[in-house]
Amino acid sequence: xxxxxxxxxxxxxxxxxxxxxxxxxxxxxxxxxxxxxxxxxxxxxxxxxxxxxxxxxxxxxxxxxxxxxxxxxxxxxxxxxxxxxxxxxxxxxxxxxxxxxxxxxxxxxxxxxxxxxxxxxxxxxxxxxxxxxxxxxxxxxxxxxxxxxxxxxxxxxxxxxxxxxxxxxxxxxxxxxxxxxxxxxxxxxxxxxxxxxxxxxxxxxxxxxxxxxxxxxxxxxxxxxxxxxxxxxxxxxxxxxxxxxxxxxxxxxxxxxxxxxxxxxxxxxxxxxxxxxxxxxxxxxxxxxxxxxxxxxxxxxxxxxxxxxxxx
Numbered sequence: 167x168x169x170x171x172x173x174x175x176x177x178x179x180x181x182x183x184x185x186x187x188x189x190x191x192x193x194x195x196x197x198x199x200x201x202x203x204x205x206x207x208x209x210x211x212x213x214x215x216x217x218x219x220x221x222x223x224x225x226x227x228x229x230x231x232x233x234x235x236x237x238x239x240x241x242x243x244x245x246x247x248x249x250x251x252x253x254x255x256x257x258x259x260x261x262x263x264x265x266x267x268x269x270x271x272x273x274x275x276x277x278x279x280x281x282x283x284x285x286x287x288x289x290x291x292x293x294x295x296x297x298x299x300x301x302x303x304x305x306x307x308x309x310x311x312x313x314x315x316x317x318x319x320x321x322x323x324x325x326x327x328x329x330x331x332x333x334x335x336x337x338x339x340x341x342x343x344x345x346x347x348x349x350x351x352x353x354x355x356x357x358x359x360x361x362x363x364x365x366x367x368x369x370x371x372x373x374x375x376x377x378x379x380x381x382x383x384x385x386x387x388x389x390x391x392x393x394x395x396x397x398x399x400x401x402x403x404x405x406x407x408x409x410x411x412x413x414x415x416x417x418x419x420x421x422x423x424x425x426x427x428x429x430x431x432x433x434x435x436x437x438x439x440x441x442x443x444x445x446x447x448x449x450x451x452x453x454x455x456x457x458x459x460x461x462x463x464x465x466x467x468x469x470x471x472x473x474x475x476x477x478x
Contacts, residue, residue, distance in 0.1 A: 168228070170201040170273060170337075171250030175234075175242040176260035177208045180217050182386050183260045187218070190258055191226030193269035196277075201269060202228040204250055208242040210235045240355025243333070244348045247340070255344055259334035262288065262383040271314075271380035272337045279315050282373035283365075284337040286381025288329070297392040299454040305397060306387055308332065310377055318375040320365060331375065333361040335383045343368055354414075359407035366415065394454055398461040405465020413469065423470070430467040437463055 172190050176183045183205070190203050203226075207214040218231040234245040247255055256272060258264065268286065276284050290296075290306035297303075308329040310316070318331060338344055343364075354360040369375070390396065409426055416422040441456035 168200040168202040168252050170195075170199065170254040170256060170269070171246075171252035172201060172203045172227075172256045172258055172269065173206060173243070173246035173250060174203065174258050174260055175206045175208055175239060175246060176214050177237065177239075177242075178213065179260045180214060182262075183214060184217060184221070185263045186258055186260050187221055187229065188224075188226075189264040190269070191221075191224070191229060192266070193227065193264065194267070196270055196273055199273060202230060202251065204230045204232060204246055206232045206234050206242045206246040206249075208234050208237055208239065210237060238352060238355040239358075240348075240350035240352045240360040242355075243350045243360070244352075247344050247349060250340075253340050254337055255340055256337045257333045257335070258383065259385065261386045262334055263386075265382045265384070268335075268381050268383060271378050275314055275376065275378040275381070276337055276339070279376050280374070281376040282339050282342045283368065283375045284378050284381070285318065285331045285375065286335040286378045286383065288332070288335050289382060289384050290387045291384045292387050292392055294389040294392065297394070299394045300397075300451060303387075305329075305455070305458065306385070306392075308335075310379070312377050312379070314377065314379045316377045318377055320369050331365065334385070335381060342373055351414075354407075354411065357407065357410065358403065359411045362407065363411045363415070366411065394457070397458050401458050401462040402465040405462040405467075406469045406471065407465075409466045409469025426469070427467050430463055433463045434460065434467065 174183070174186055174190065187203060187205065195201055205214060205218045212233045212235060215231055215233065218229065222229050232245060232249050234242045254273065254276065256269065272284050272286060275281070288308040290303045292303060349364055350360045351363050354363050412426065413419045413423050437456060437460045441453060441460050444453035444456050
């Protein structure tokens with residue numbers, strides 16, 4: 167029986183999915199370990215089935231297919247967890263490809279540290295070249311310069327990475343992190359933030375989060391997601407998700423909602439001033455990044471709109 171299951175949830179991405187599967191199945195494992203790859207197809211018409219089943223006979227780690235046709239990432243992830251056979255569950259996004267040694271690094275880091283969750287780097291790939299507003303691509307990456315085994319918190323240190331921890335390229339121990347019947351909240355699966363919500367709950371329970379520098383995946387960023395407009399929209403939604411998740415778990419949502427909005431108004435003024443100063447100083451990447459931060463704060467102030475839309 168495999169001790170590790172790599173779960174790849176997919177929705178209408180047959181091309182990138184094939185790459186994700188191939189690179190995951192090509193992974194070498196530590197001695198005495200066994201692993202499998204489980205694809206959870208979240209498309210209503212199960213459009214990934216034929217492609218996955220055509221790859222089952224190819225060399226590599228064992229591959230299985232599971233249909234979860236109700237479009238909701240939480241339901242797909244919960245189905246993957248329930249169907250997996252490993253004591254460790256590794257999540258890989260369907261638009262990511264793994265470097266050699268990726269799975270070996272995640273597993274050995276977990277064994278060496280005894281961590282409940284292990285996170286690795288996500289490096290963007292731009293087929294059309296990096297965006298002009300962020301030629302380094304840093305806004306799209308999750309890359310820390312910390313040594314393997316460093317303990318993480320939920321606080322995002324913007325000095326080290328454009329993004330913080332997420333489900334893509336993560337290892338979770340089943341016994342300590344996925345012991346609930348439905349660990350990912352189905353309500354949030356319709357609007358986003360289901361992974362942040364799970365991490366909040368696990369962190370509150372004292373689970374240990376660590377970094378693995380050697381576990382690297384590359385995420386495909388198509389041209390329509392490399393624009394400044396896209397990033398502003400994504401960060402606006404990120405702000406909304408942040409507020410929605412925090413208040414969904416709050417014991418005093420009215421009080422905390424008003425406090426969140428008050429803080430957001432202050433932050434909006436500060437970031438707006440920084441944006442204006444950066445624009446007056448010549449614009450470029452500093453102004454673009456401040457505009458992205460501005461939209462994120464604006465999202466926090468309007469968190470209730472996302473929650474209301476998700477109930478519809």
